[in-house]
Amino acid sequence: MKTPIRVAVTGAAGQIGYSLLFRIASGAVFGPEQPVILHLIEIEPALPALNGVVMELQDCAFPLLKGIVPTADLNEGFKGVNWAFLVGSVPRKAGMERKDLLSINGKIFIGQGKAIAANAAPDIRVLVVGNPCNTNCLIAMNNAKSIPADRWFAMTMLDQNRAVTQLALKAGVDTTDVSGLAIWGNHSSTMYPDYFNAKIGGKPVPEVIKHELWFKETFIPTVQQRGAAIIKARGLSSAASAANAAIETVRNLVNPTPAGHVFSVAVCSDGSYGIEKGLIFSYPIVSDGKSWKIVQGLPLGDFSKEKIAATEKELKEEKALVAELLG
Numbered sequence: 001m002k003t004p005i006r007v008a009v010t011g012a013a014g015q016i017g018y019s020l021l022f023r024i025a026s027g028a029v030f031g032p033e034q035p036v037i038l039h040l041i042e043i044e045p046a047l048p049a050l051n052g053v054v055m056e057l058q059d060c061a062f063p064l065l066k067g068i069v070p071t072a073d074l075n076e077g078f079k080g081v082n083w084a085f086l087v088g089s090v091p092r093k094a095g096m097e098r099k100d101l102l103s104i105n106g107k108i109f110i111g112q113g114k115a116i117a118a119n120a121a122p123d124i125r126v127l128v129v130g131n132p133c134n135t136n137c138l139i140a141m142n143n144a145k146s147i148p149a150d151r152w153f154a155m156t157m158l159d160q161n162r163a164v165t166q167l168a169l170k171a172g173v174d175t176t177d178v179s180g181l182a183i184w185g186n187h188s189s190t191m192y193p194d195y196f197n198a199k200i201g202g203k204p205v206p207e208v209i210k211h212e213l214w215f216k217e218t219f220i221p222t223v224q225q226r227g228a229a230i231i232k233a234r235g236l237s238s239a240a241s242a243a244n245a246a247i248e249t250v251r252n253l254v255n256p257t258p259a260g261h262v263f264s265v266a267v268c269s270d271g272s273y274g275i276e277k278g279l280i281f282s283y284p285i286v287s288d289g290k291s292w293k294i295v296q297g298l299p300l301g302d303f304s305k306e307k308i309a310a311t312e313k314e315l316k317e318e319k320a321l322v323a324e325l326l327g
């Protein structure tokens with residue numbers, strides 16, 4: 001048996017937490033050979049509900065679950081942690097944009113960034129899910145400067161999965177026939193699902209779906225607005241699909257990417273494709289299972305460049321709004 005790794009989840013008593021924890025404990029993220037100790041972090045008033053989640057985790061008798069640390073103390077919560085899923089934060093309601101949450105949620109990520117830097121294991125990696133996730137990640141990263149920038153991620157995998165399914169439905173193919181689809185930029189209504197560099201059955205998507213207006217008038221807005229559509233339908237934001245995407249993001253990072261595939265995750269920009277350095281920007285990424293890199297040299301036409309510039313502009317504006325939170 002391998003040594004257990006410590007995995008922290010904030011907002012562990014929330015909706016996403018309820019879909020996420022049981023799958024981490026079952027081995028769906030780190031594999032069937034990797035035991036885990038779960039650090040479940042909540043705010044004080046949610047500790048009774050968290051206790052119920054702990055009881056349910058115990059009642060699963062997961063062979064890989066070697067311990068549970070439920071806590072409202074950030075130092076205890078992040079002590080020795082190898083992976084942190086930062087989910088805990090307030091979700092938006094109908095009619096709000098995700099960036100409207102910055103004034104409520106942004107400050108949470110100062111204390112969490114500092115506590116991660118002070119307590120986590122040397123190999124810590126952090127996935128921010130709580131919205132607006134790119135800029136929350138920027139805040140946490142800037143409050144934890146001792147942790148290398150390549151360890152910080154914000155989630156856009158849910159947007160990739162949404163885009164892949166829309167393409168598959170339109171083309172009448174299986175989702176597994178779609179490859180190379182990546183989300184660029186912010187997890188917001190400006191995100192850009194780049195269908196030009198995606199393939200269906202190995203052929204460029206625009207050669208399979210020959211319907212230019214559909215991409216512009218239906219595909220892109222559907223992907224950009226899917227979170228809002230779920231909130232309208234459910235009265236609550238996506239939770240099971242978000243947890244699933246968090247699981248896939250980490251799996252994508254800790255396993256080698258199959259040839260011909262990419263995955264989407266927002267990372268600290270190194271200036272690739274002319275994006276401002278230091279922004280948490282979603283790119284097409286590949287991993288060798290240990291380190292990741294931004295796929296270089298993809299052709300981008302004027303339409304793609306315009307969309308990517310718009311989402312970069314929004315991230316710069318969000319960064320300016322939280323300037324005083326960046327440490």
Ligand SMILES: NC(=O)C1=CN([C@@H]2O[C@H](COP(=O)(O)OP(=O)(O)OC[C@H]3O[C@@H](n4cnc5c(N)ncnc54)[C@H](O)[C@@H]3O)[C@@H](O)[C@H]2O)C=CC1
Pocket residue numbers: 010011012013014015016017041042043046087088089090091092108128129130131132133155156158159187237238239242
């Ligand atoms: N990046 C993405 O693709 C997605 C992001 N989200 C975001 O994930 C976040 C969580 O969503 P849900 O689980 O549905 O919300 P929820 O309201 O069901 O759960 C959030 C939990 O976080 C806890 N919490 C609040 N402040 C905290 C803090 N400072 N430290 C620790 N825990 C704290 C709350 O007590 C609550 O239990 C929201 O911001 C939502 O917008 C949701 C779907 C997709």
Ligand SMILES: O=C([O-])CC(=O)C(=O)O
Pocket residue numbers: 091092098131158226227228230231237238242
């Ligand atoms: O839309 C929301 O507020 C929740 C979310 O991030 C998503 O479902 O993509």
